[in-house]
Amino acid sequence: MFTKLTQLPPDPILGLSVKFKADINANKIDLGAGIYKDENGNTPVLSCVKTAEKFRLENEKSKAYLGSAGSALFNEKMTSLMLGDHKVISENRIRTVSTPGGTGALRTAGEFIKSCTPGATIWVSNPTWANHQGVFAAAGLTVKTYPYYDYENKTLDFEGMLEALKQVSKDDAVLLHACCHNPSGMDLNAEQWQQVADVAKHVGFMPVVDMAYQGFGQDLDADAFGLRLMADTVEQMIICSSCSKNFGLYRERIGACSIIGKSSIAAEIINSVLLSVVRVNYSMPPAHGAAIVETILSSAELTTQWHGELKEMRDRINGMRQLLVDQLAVNGVTRDFSFITTQNGMFSFLGIDKEQVQRLQDEYSIYIVGSSRISLAGISPDNVNYLTQSIAKVL
Numbered sequence: 001m002f003t004k005l006t007q008l009p010p011d012p013i014l015g016l017s018v019k020f021k022a023d024i025n026a027n028k029i030d031l032g033a034g035i036y037k038d039e040n041g042n043t044p045v046l047s048c049v050k051t052a053e054k055f056r057l058e059n060e061k062s063k064a065y066l067g068s069a070g071s072a073l074f075n076e077k078m079t080s081l082m083l084g085d086h087k088v089i090s091e092n093r094i095r096t097v098s099t100p101g102g103t104g105a106l107r108t109a110g111e112f113i114k115s116c117t118p119g120a121t122i123w124v125s126n127p128t129w130a131n132h133q134g135v136f137a138a139a140g141l142t143v144k145t146y147p148y149y150d151y152e153n154k155t156l157d158f159e160g161m162l163e164a165l166k167q168v169s170k171d172d173a174v175l176l177h178a179c180c181h182n183p184s185g186m187d188l189n190a191e192q193w194q195q196v197a198d199v200a201k202h203v204g205f206m207p208v209v210d211m212a213y214q215g216f217g218q219d220l221d222a223d224a225f226g227l228r229l230m231a232d233t234v235e236q237m238i239i240c241s242s243c244s245k246n247f248g249l250y251r252e253r254i255g256a257c258s259i260i261g262k263s264s265i266a267a268e269i270i271n272s273v274l275l276s277v278v279r280v281n282y283s284m285p286p287a288h289g290a291a292i293v294e295t296i297l298s299s300a301e302l303t304t305q306w307h308g309e310l311k312e313m314r315d316r317i318n319g320m321r322q323l324l325v326d327q328l329a330v331n332g333v334t335r336d337f338s339f340i341t342t343q344n345g346m347f348s349f350l351g352i353d354k355e356q357v358q359r360l361q362d363e364y365s366i367y368i369v370g371s372s373r374i375s376l377a378g379i380s381p382d383n384v385n386y387l388t389q390s391i392a393k394v395l
């Protein structure tokens with residue numbers, strides 16, 4: 001059976017991390033995977049997470065199964081974090097399950113959509129996170145794209161997006177990034193969110209909102225603005241979220257898949273299908289990450305500490321956006337890179353070609369995804385000069 005297999009290329013994002021680790025150049029810079037790094041290039045365990053882990057170590061009483069939905073407390077806290085005091089909660093119309101990371105949430109959402117409409121199509125932005133297409137295709141959905149980023153003008157192709165969404169069938173799903181669009185860093189503004197929500201309501205397609213970076217754009221509430229507006233406007237939607245970035249829990253694999261139904265009765269039916277989707281997939285989610293998050297969000301003190309640590313990460317990345325643009329100019333680059341300072345979250349496209357991306361890797365040990373997506377979190381005051389000099393050379 002295995003002799004029929006052929007070698008596949010490494011993952012476009014995770015494969016870079018492997019190459020980076022193996023590189024012995026002391027000046028190497030990792031701008032590949034979306035992982036927060038501090039000024040020293042480390043991805044620290046947040047202090048609030050350490051405290052919560054200590055608490056769990058001392059107080060956890062059992063490792064017995066939790067069931068396919070995972071921890072009820074985590075699910076409740078995550079729902080509030082995403083939706084605030086939204087009416088879908090008081091109306092008992094939302095059901096949330098804990099998932100193995102944001103990817104697990106997306107795969108669960110894909111399987112759920114397939115249960116509703118076998119052969120459904122999901123529309124994703126062009127471009128989108130490199131794994132979106134694979135996850136949804138693996139769940140058995142047809143994946144199509146709608147215009148999103150205007151590469152030439154380094155901005156949003158909002159007209160193209162809206163026109164395409166108006167043509168989507170009511171039986172289709174549409175994936176939207178809640179904030180910090182991965183890979184472009186270009187987000188919808190409030191007015192644009194309203195227009196997209198109105199189209200979703202008018203056409204009747206299923207919005208699937210992916211929120212992997214809540215707190216990395218402006219702040220926790222502002223980053224959930226579009227998602228909440230969508231929930232105000234349509235009766236049914238799916239939300240996939242992740243605690244990888246904002247709680248720094250990458251390897252613990254914890255996220256959530258939330259589904260809003262038209263009524264509390266509809267939500268109960270949705271829940272039964274959701275649980276069966278999970279049961280045949282991974283049975284039940286890992287608990288450790290959820291336990292950390294619910295411990296933090298159940299304590300006013302730890303929550304305040306978390307807000308502070310999240311702000312520190314966000315401010316550092318935004319500072320690097322400005323520093324990168326300034327240093328490029330200092331090193332003689334005349335091309336306008338100011339768009340980088342207007343974008344959000346961990347990523348932006350540098351806007352250089354594949355050959356230049358490859359030269360940065362081969363000649364300077366600077367690792368960037370082939371699309372020229374950079375993770376701003378990999379930049380520091382110590383490496384920005386080497387980075388911008390190298391970019392100047394390949395330009």
Ligand code: LMR
Nearest residue numbers: 013032033034035129182
């Ligand atoms: C990224 O986009 O770099 C991150 O979400 C990490 C991943 O799993 O691809």
